[in-house]
Amino acid sequence: MGGFFSSLGAAANALRVFEKALTVTENNVANASTPGYARQSLYLEARPFSLDLGLTGGVEAGQLQSARQEYAEQAVRTRQSSYSRSDELAAELTRIEDLFDVSGEAGIPGSLTELFESISAWSLAPNDTVVRQTVLERARSLASRFQETATALRDASFRTSAQIQNTVNRINDLVAQVRELNVAYREDIRNREDPSLDARLHNTLEELAEYVDFTALRQQDGSVMILLGGQTALVVGDQQLEISADTSGAEAVVKDAYGRDITGQISQGRLAATLEFRNQLIPQLLSGLNRLAAAIADRFNAMLAAGLDRNGQPGAALFTYESAETAAATLEVTDISPDELAAATAAAPSGNGNALDLLALADSPELDGFTFTGFYATLARQVGSALEDVRQDSAQQEQLLMQARYLREQASGVSLDEEAMHLLQFQRSYQAAAKMIQVIDGLLDTLLGLVR
Amino acid sequence: MREDPEAAAQRLRGAWQGLEQAGRNLLYPSAENLDAACGDLELARSCLEQLAESCRRAPDENRAAIREGLSTLRGQLDRVRALLEQAGGLRLGWARLLAAMVGGYTREGTPAPLTANPSLSVEG
Numbered sequence: 001m002g003g004f005f006s007s008l009g010a011a012a013n014a015l016r017v018f019e020k021a022l023t024v025t026e027n028n029v030a031n032a033s034t035p036g037y038a039r040q041s042l043y044l045e046a047r048p049f050s051l052d053l054g055l056t057g058g059v060e061a062g063q064l065q066s067a068r069q070e071y072a073e074q075a076v077r078t079r080q081s082s083y084s085r086s087d088e089l090a091a092e093l094t095r096i097e098d099l100f101d102v103s104g105e106a107g108i109p110g111s112l113t114e115l116f117e118s119i120s121a122w123s124l125a126p127n128d129t130v131v132r133q134t135v136l137e138r139a140r141s142l143a144s145r146f147q148e149t150a151t152a153l154r155d156a157s158f159r160t161s162a163q164i165q166n167t168v169n170r171i172n173d174l175v176a177q178v179r180e181l182n183v184a185y186r187e188d189i190r191n192r193e194d195p196s197l198d199a200r201l202h203n204t205l206e207e208l209a210e211y212v213d214f215t216a217l218r219q220q221d222g223s224v225m226i227l228l229g230g231q232t233a234l235v236v237g238d239q240q241l242e243i244s245a246d247t248s249g250a251e252a253v254v255k256d257a258y259g260r261d262i263t264g265q266i267s268q269g270r271l272a273a274t275l276e277f278r279n280q281l282i283p284q285l286l287s288g289l290n291r292l293a294a295a296i297a298d299r300f301n302a303m304l305a306a307g308l309d310r311n312g313q314p315g316a317a318l319f320t321y322e323s324a325e326t327a328a329a330t331l332e333v334t335d336i337s338p339d340e341l342a343a344a345t346a347a348a349p350s351g352n353g354n355a356l357d358l359l360a361l362a363d364s365p366e367l368d369g370f371t372f373t374g375f376y377a378t379l380a381r382q383v384g385s386a387l388e389d390v391r392q393d394s395a396q397q398e399q400l401l402m403q404a405r406y407l408r409e410q411a412s413g414v415s416l417d418e419e420a421m422h423l424l425q426f427q428r429s430y431q432a433a434a435k436m437i438q439v440i441d442g443l444l445d446t447l448l449g450l451v452r
Numbered sequence: 453m454r455e456d457p458e459a460a461a462q463r464l465r466g467a468w469q470g471l472e473q474a475g476r477n478l479l480y481p482s483a484e485n486l487d488a489a490c491g492d493l494e495l496a497r498s499c500l501e502q503l504a505e506s507c508r509r510a511p512d513e514n515r516a517a518i519r520e521g522l523s524t525l526r527g528q529l530d531r532v533r534a535l536l537e538q539a540g541g542l543r544l545g546w547a548r549l550l551a552a553m554v555g556g557y558t559r560e561g562t563p564a565p566l567t568a569n570p571s572l573s574v575e576g
Contacts, residue, residue: 075542396531399479400538406480407542422483423547429486430540433474436493437533440471443500444529448522450507451515 070218072408073202077209077216079401081268084210086394088273092160093281093387099152100285100380108149109376111142112296116362122343123355127310132338139300139318143331146293150328153286160278161247167211167271168245168254171234174208178224179240185222186238192222213268229265232256251279281386286328288379294327295367295375300358307342307354315342315354460514463503464521470496471528478532481539493532500525 101107115138122131181201184191191197201224205216208226215230219237226234233241241257252275254263263279266272297319304315318341322330345353367375474492477485507518 071546072542075545079538392527396534399475399531399535403479403481403535403538404542407539410482423543425483426481426486426543429483429490430536430543432490433478433486433493433536434540436490436497437529437536440493440497440500440529441533443497443504444522444526447500447504447507448519448526450504451518451522 070216072404073205074216076401076404076408077206078213078268079397079404080206080209081213081272083394083397083401084270085268085273086390086397088270089277089390090387090394092156092273092277093383093390096153096156096282096285097383097387099149100383102377102380102384104373104377108142108145108292109373109380111138111145112373112376114138115142116359119355119359122341123352123359126343126352126355129338132310132341132343135341136318136333136336136338140333142296143319143333146289146328146331150286150289150293150326153282153289154329157278157282160274160282161252164245164247164252164254164271164274164278167274168243171208171211171271172240172242174204174211175226175234175240175242177204178208178226179235179238182223182235183238185224189222209269211269212266212271228256228262229267231265232262247278250283285379285383288375288382289328290325292328292367292372292375292379293321293331294324296372297321297327297331299361299366303354303358303361304342306345307357308344308346308349309342310339312349313340316340460503460506460518461521463499463506464518464525466499467496467503467525468521468528470494470499471525471532475528475532475535478535478539481535486539489532489536496525 118135118138122135125131181197184197213229215227217225219225223237225236228234244255246253253261256262300319301317304318307315309315316336317334318336320332320334321327343355344351363371366372470492474489477489
């Protein structure tokens with residue numbers, strides 16, 4: 001009789017186990033399209049079987065284990081951060097691309113060409129007041145283009161500063177959400193197995209990866225510790241350590257909760273892109289623009305001063321600016337009159353020698369071995385090639401992110417036996433593909449050598 | 453004999469298509485897709501070998517176009533390589549993690565949960 005009741009007990013237990021398995025399956029189906037949800041698996045464990053001892057055998061539910069692989073999750077987050085950085089940088093560069101015209105027909109190079117054209121006309125009719133007036137108008141137009149470009153770059157810098165503040169705020173918000181989850185994990189041990197909390201956590205971490213690169217470490221109590229750039233703690237258990245941004249100085253700086261500069265730790269994510277744009281790219285471009293504006297002004301003024309104006313006096317200065325650091329933004333034409341433009345040289349007081357010398361500046365290497373237009377072209381190319389590189393990188397990072405997401409799905413809920421078989425198969429195919437890539441690489445080298 | 457410029461362009465296109473298809477397959481790098489990618493790479497290799505023959509006879513005016521095409525292919529190949537390397541790296545890392553768990557420990561050094569099904573044998 002004891003055997004009969006034992007058997008009934010085993011059957012009832014088995015029913016309970018399969019009921020639990022059914023709940024797991026229902027959960028998987030219900031959450032199939034929930035972002036961040038990972039398939040759950042129920043592990044069944046064999047119960048001891050012994051007729052002598054009355055142990056009935058059968059199965060019981062093992063600890064419910066999330067099939068999610070933290071490893072695959074971290075890989076996706078790493079890729080997300082890399083892709084977001086490239087994507088953001090491409091967006092920022094696209095916004096300023098139009099400021100640097102590569103055709104040479106508009107903007108600063110267009111105005112510079114027009115100024116030299118007016119000087120060419122002036123050299124043919126050095127005493128013509130209308131032609132002299134045209135030279136002054138073209139010079140004003142050039143100064144305006146410099147001011148507009150410098151102002152647009154400074155506006156871009158201000159906008160990026162605001163964006164850095166917003167991104168830092170968003171990072172703090174997301175970390176606060178992780179902190180709340182940590183509290184829930186610590187409060188009740190059962191919460192560690194709650195698939196909806198797990199989905200929320202991974203969803204939040206994936207969004208955080210869009211803004212900044214970090215390492216997430218699961219602690220014994222179920223909580224998650226987040227280390228920005230793998231170094232600075234943002235949340236430990238129920239304690240959040242907020243970061244802040246200081247954009248008031250020449251360089252934007254991100255600080256940890258204790259006020260230490262952690263900007264150097266941020267290498268990926270949208271925050272890294274905006275910091276790079278604000279602290280490196282814009283200053284580089286502004287510096288180049290200032291050098292060009294100052295060089296044009298100084299060279300023109302020096303040559304005009306060496307010549308004689310229409311009244312036989314040394315020529316007056318054409319351009320003025322406040323300082324070398326703000327030359328582009330403050331470049332202006334002085335209150336010079338058309339008659340004060342020095343077309344002649346001391347050797348030929350009624351001639352056009354000085355106007356011809358000014359015209360020769362168009363083809364003269366004046367700045368770092370470049371003509372003025374050539375120097376501007378290097379700035380435009382800097383923007384163009386940076387944008388091209390970052391667009392290509394963005395396309396590649398997007399594909400790598402897609403692949404990492406696919407592999408995460410594959411890692412979720414695969415048994416060890418299946419995985420071992422897949423790995424062997426994968427290894428063989430991987431080696432063949434790697435060898436083939438090596439061969440094609442060599443062929444490309446040979447071909448490029450042939451058509452050099 | 454002078455090389456037909458259209459033939460060289462066709463071979464470049466063939467190589468590009470092979471690499472592009474390999475990249476598409478590697479976005480979802482199952483073992484089957486990896487095998488398919490090998491086939492695509494073989495196509496690209498074959499086109500490039502034919503192109504090498506024609507390059508030796510290519511007139512100077514065609515060389516710039518071929519050079520440009522080859523640079524594009526280089527970019528495409530780099531993309532395929534990055535996808536393959538990431539897939540391999542992730543699988544390898546995953547395999548190491550599994551090996552640690554099968555060995556009885558997680559990567560944190562704590563005992564790993566038992567995930568293999570126990571088996572029962574009756575002797576008598």
